[in-house]
Amino acid sequence: MKKLLVILSILMFSFGSFANCFGKFGVLKTMYGFHAGINVGSGFVAKLVRTILMYIPFFWVYGFASFLDLVLFNLIEFWTDSNPIAAAEYDFEGKLVKEFRENGGSLRLTYTKWGKEMMIEAEGNKGKVTFFAFAEKPGKLFQKENGTLVERTEAEGPALPPGFAL
Incomplete structure (x- = not known):
């Protein structure tokens, strides 16, 4: 019985390295x-109040999540x-748009499919540039x-023209 427990423990602790892939962790992000x-x-x-709330009453919730x-x-x-x-981030057509703005410039990432x-x-201050990226490339x-x-x-x-600042 002890040997079985040791083997199961080793398998459980090494699960993350066997999977070789980590997801979006939507539940933890929500927490x-x-x-x-x-x-x-x-x-x-x-910070102190958030830390206390995280470790004392919610440690089991974080473990479960x-x-x-x-x-x-x-x-x-x-x-x-x-x-x-994580699919909840996308709309029904499989589209997700994220925008970032800083110092008068903007960056818009539109994920499709x-x-x-x-x-x-x-x-930016020198105009607009558009690029495309594909998962298969x-x-x-x-x-x-x-x-x-x-x-x-x-x-x-460089991909962006000289003097192009975001």
Whole structure:
């Protein structure tokens, strides 16, 4: 019995390394978002209250959420290539848009086909540049020229024009 317990323990602790894939961890992100939204006081007091709430009353909730994310939803994502929790970020057509703004510039990432394609739109003081990336062609960026996609390589120079700041 003791030998079986040791073997099961080793298998459970090494599960993450065997899976070789980590999911979106939607349940844990929701928990972190809940705790980040707790504002009691400011500065050190707020951090102390969030830390106490995290470790004392909610440690079992974090453990359960970690188990669900790491084991159950990660396995579903690994075998089906879709995560039922993280899929909520996309609309019904499989599109997700994220925008970032800083210092007068903006960056818009538009994921389509459930994350298989991405359009990157960067806008700054020198104009707008659009790139495309595809999951089946990792590490490559494309731009549209005369209606066709042309691959951009690093040897062609910087992707953004000189003086282009975000």
